[in-house]
Amino acid sequence: SQTIHQWPATLVQPVGSPLSLECTVEGTSNPNLYWYRQAAGRGLQLLFYSVGIGQISSEVPQNLSASRPQDRQFILSSKKLLLSDSGFYLCAFLAHRTAGNTEAFFGQGTRLTVV
């Protein structure tokens, strides 16, 4: 079965520290992978998506970056966190990319608090 793992579940980091959130997918190959940030009143904001290894598309210019070193691994990073980076981060993947059988599956999310 297809599953998605995202960790850690919660994270408290000081301003200026680095960040690394990891997401891995099982049970599928060559998935589309996504990072979203969820903030109250703003819904799910698409941050990055990837259609293949090493292929990253950035939707919103910001203090974050993403990488896809392996087919089923997607990493969200920052060199120096800002207070405004606090939020709830969700990783997702599309089981199929073709029409008629596409559905996004979400990880359980990471609650990041920058202090």
Place this chain on the structure above:
Amino acid sequence: AQSVTQPDIHITVSEGASLELRCNYSYGATPYLFWYVQSPGQGLQLLLKYFSGDTLVQGIKGFEAEFKRSQSSFNLRKPSVHWSDAAEYFCAVGAMRGGATNKLIFGTGTLLAVQP
């Protein structure tokens, strides 16, 4: 660029009443449309999706949605709301490129409260 608008940030309905959550999209081609629900402290669950064919789509938990191309809308409906339906609902549109879905854009969500 594609976008999704959910005009209602917060809706309160009485248990047993009907429900309609609005969703409008902007996309140059035929969109792939989704509704997700997020209960407090939980992840997102797919309610239903539309790709082609019948414009009235049935989903889980008694929900349905109707795709109206002329209005660029994909409103979610339920004839009788249950207290357990209290949650946040997200509409999403998938963009296609080369026959494959790439971007998946979500609306800002509608928070549904159910009164006893």
